[in-house]
Amino acid sequence: MKVAVIGAGAVGLFVAASLKQQGAEVALYLKNQQEQSLFENEGIYLYKKNQKTIITDIQMNPSNTKDFDGVIVCVKSYQVEQVLLDYKHVGHRHTNWLFLQNGMGHLEWIETMTSPTYVGVVEYGLLKEKEQKNRVSVKGEGRIKIAPFRGTSSAGKAEWESLFNQDVWTVLWRDDYQEMLESKLILNACINPLTALLHVRNGELVENGHYKQAMRSCFTEIIEALERSDREEKWVEVERLCKDTKENQSSMLTDLIHKRPLELDAIVGYILKRGETRGILMPTLQLVYTMLKGKQKALNKKS
Numbered sequence: 001m002k003v004a005v006i007g008a009g010a011v012g013l014f015v016a017a018s019l020k021q022q023g024a025e026v027a028l029y030l031k032n033q034q035e036q037s038l039f040e041n042e043g044i045y046l047y048k049k050n051q052k053t054i055i056t057d058i059q060m061n062p063s064n065t066k067d068f069d070g071v072i073v074c075v076k077s078y079q080v081e082q083v084l085l086d087y088k089h090v091g092h093r094h095t096n097w098l099f100l101q102n103g104m105g106h107l108e109w110i111e112t113m114t115s116p117t118y119v120g121v122v123e124y125g126l127l128k129e130k131e132q133k134n135r136v137s138v139k140g141e142g143r144i145k146i147a148p149f150r151g152t153s154s155a156g157k158a159e160w161e162s163l164f165n166q167d168v169w170t171v172l173w174r175d176d177y178q179e180m181l182e183s184k185l186i187l188n189a190c191i192n193p194l195t196a197l198l199h200v201r202n203g204e205l206v207e208n209g210h211y212k213q214a215m216r217s218c219f220t221e222i223i224e225a226l227e228r229s230d231r232e233e234k235w236v237e238v239e240r241l242c243k244d245t246k247e248n249q250s251s252m253l254t255d256l257i258h259k260r261p262l263e264l265d266a267i268v269g270y271i272l273k274r275g276e277t278r279g280i281l282m283p284t285l286q287l288v289y290t291m292l293k294g295k296q297k298a299l300n301k302k303s
C-alpha cells in the first residue's frame, strides 16, 4: 500500500516513521521547507523504548499525488478544514482517508468528503523536539484506534488492516466511530482545559481535592450533554487516566505555554454545541471555555 501522511508534527512523524519501519511506501506532506531539508538530509529519528531508529527514504512533498491507496491526516483539528482545501488533488476516488485528531469538531468538515473516510484516535504520548525538529519520542506507550466514518467498505478495512504491522505498533479496529471518539473526547474535555487553566500536570487534578471537585463538575455536564448512561464507568476512566499520566503536561497546557492555538472548539466547544441543541445548561463548562479563550487572547497580546 502506498500511503501519504499529511502534517509533520509529533503524530505525523510517528506515523510516517512507523509505516516506513514496517516497509510501507510513504510520502510525507509538510509546509516547512527547512524541516523538509532537515528530514531529507538527516532522516527522522524515532525514539522508542530507549531505542533510536533513523528513518530515511520517505518522499517529501512529491508532486505525483494521484497513486496513493491511503492518506493519513495528522494535523490539529482546527487545521483539517484547510487541509481539505489544500490537498483536494491528492489521491483518487477510491483512496482511503484516515483522520487522526483529538476532539470531534473536525467531523463537520470531513462529512463532505466523497472518498472513503475513516477516523482514529491516538493514545500514544508523542513529543516532537522543539530544537531538533526531526526527532520524535514515544513518551507514553499506547494504541491507535480506527473506525469507519463514511463511504467505507470491507475491502477498505482489509487494506488498512494489512497496512499496520502489529509488531511495530498497536493499531486496533473499532466499528463504532461515535463511541470511540466520544470516549476519548470525555477524557480530553475533563483533563485538558482544567490543566491548562490551572497550569498543572494531569495528576494534580485528582491529587488536589478542590481541583477534583472542579473536574467532577465539568464531567457531570459533559456526561449530560453527550447523553451518556455510563457515568460512573467513565468517571473511573477519567480518574485512572489522570493517575496513569500524572507527570504529563496535557497537550492543551503545552499549546497554551507555546502560544499555539488550542483545540478548545473541537473539544469543549463541540460539547457545548451538543448540549445547547437540547437546551442543557452547562455553566461550569461555559465558564472554563470563556476563561481559556480569554487567557489565550491575553497571552497572544503579550507576545
Ligand SMILES: NC(=O)C1=CN([C@@H]2O[C@H](COP(=O)(O)OP(=O)(O)OC[C@H]3O[C@@H](n4cnc5c(N)ncnc54)[C@H](OP(=O)(O)O)[C@@H]3O)[C@@H](O)[C@H]2O)C=CC1
Pocket (backbone or CB within 6 Å): 006, 007, 008, 009, 010, 011, 012, 029, 030, 031, 032, 074, 075, 076, 077, 079, 082, 083, 086, 100, 101, 102, 121, 122, 123, 124, 125, 126, 127, 128, 251, 263
Ligand atoms: N502529540 C500527541 O501525543 C497526541 C496528539 N493527538 C492529536 O493528534 C493531532 C495532531 O497532533 P500533533 O501531531 O501533536 O500536532 P502538531 O501541531 O505537532 O502537528 C501538526 C502538524 O501539521 C502541520 N500542518 C498543519 N496544516 C498543514 C497543512 N495544510 N499542510 C501540511 N502540514 C500542515 C503543522 O504545521 P504548522 O505547525 O506549521 O501549522 C504541524 O507540523 C491533534 O489533534 C492532537 O490533539 C492525540 C493524541 C496524542
Ligand SMILES: CC(C)(CO)C(=O)C(=O)O
Pocket (backbone or CB within 6 Å): 102, 187, 188, 191, 192, 202, 241, 245, 248, 249, 250, 251, 252
Ligand atoms: C490523555 C491526555 C490528557 C494526556 O495528557 C491527552 O490526550 C492530551 O494531553 O491531549
